[in-house]
Amino acid sequence: KAGVTQTPRYLIKTRGQQVTLSCSPISGHRSVSWYQQTPGQGLQFLFEYFSETQRNKGNFPGRFSGRQFSNSRSEMNVSTLELGDSALYLCASSDMRQGSYEQYFGPGTRLTVT
Amino acid sequence: AQTVTQSQPEMSVQEAETVTLSCTYDTSESDYYLFWYKQPPSRQMILVIRQEAYKQQNATENRFSVNFQKAAKSFSLKISDSQLGDAAMYFCAYRTIIQGAQKLVFGQGTRLTINP
Numbered sequence: 001k002a003g004v005t006q007t008p009r010y011l012i013k014t015r016g017q018q019v020t021l022s023c024s025p026i027s028g029h030r031s032v033s034w035y036q037q038t039p040g041q042g043l044q045f046l047f048e049y050f051s052e053t054q055r056n057k058g059n060f061p062g063r064f065s066g067r068q069f070s071n072s073r074s075e076m077n078v079s080t081l082e083l084g085d086s087a088l089y090l091c092a093s094s095d096m097r098q099g100s101y102e103q104y105f106g107p108g109t110r111l112t113v114t
Numbered sequence: 115a116q117t118v119t120q121s122q123p124e125m126s127v128q129e130a131e132t133v134t135l136s137c138t139y140d141t142s143e144s145d146y147y148l149f150w151y152k153q154p155p156s157r158q159m160i161l162v163i164r165q166e167a168y169k170q171q172n173a174t175e176n177r178f179s180v181n182f183q184k185a186a187k188s189f190s191l192k193i194s195d196s197q198l199g200d201a202a203m204y205f206c207a208y209r210t211i212i213q214g215a216q217k218l219v220f221g222q223g224t225r226l227t228i229n230p
Contacts, residue, residue, distance in 0.1 A: 033217065043205065043220035055215030088157060094216070101147055101209060103218060105159035 001027050004093050004106035012112045018079040021109045025072050025093030032074040033103060034066060037088040046089075049074050050096065078111075086113045116141045116210050120221035127196050128229050134181075135191045135224045137206030143167075147209040149218070150180070150191045154202040162204070165189065193226075201228045 005024045013019050025032050034046040045058040049068035066076040078085055088110050092103035117140045127133035139148070150162040165173045165182050173180050181190045193200055206221040
């Protein structure tokens with residue numbers, strides 16, 4: 001099976017703009033989670049989607065949002081970008097069937113806000 | 115809230131030797147999963163090993179094994195016969211479930227250097 005893919009891999013935006021990142025999970029995986037990784041805060045959970053529904057959200061402002069499509073692909077959107085939003089954004093998918101709870105990560109999208 | 119602590123920001127080991135990375139966690143749950151992930155310079159997070167809390171037997175995957183001490187809330191990773199390709203950031207992670215929704219809580223990571 002193909003792994004988790006994320007597009008784009010690199011992105012440069014300016015403050016105040018908005019950005020949309022995309023994630024395609026492993027075929028058959030219905031759960032998609034997003035994480036933000038920064039040198040200062042480490043890896044922080046953003047949100048999880050399952051069957052097009054957001055089931056859980058981390059402690060991030062409302063500027064961070066996401067959605068999941070019927071084919072399990074997911075997008076996350078950040079509006080009104082701030083310098084502090086510069087980070088590596090990681091997407092992970094998991095099967096969620098009994099005994100299959102591992103999360104498999106994509107290569108990430110490196111977002112730089114100038 | 116669950117927390118994960120990795121007390122060793124950096125570790126180094128000679129090639130072919132054994133190294134142990136430490137991880138402790140705090141939780142009030144009785145059933146949970148623990149993971150070790152590896153993040154090489156390419157930044158791709160790679161699952162190394164997992165441990166179910168209800169299993170007393172320590173998980174093993176080839177050269178990687180864990181020492182899971184549930185009462186002490188400790189979950190260390192042992193890498194045997196270290197290889198240059200093992201050099202990476204290693205993250206310990208706790209999987210929590212809230213009303214059916216899951217998330218991983220990560221430690222701050224340990225940077226492992228392999229000396230040839």
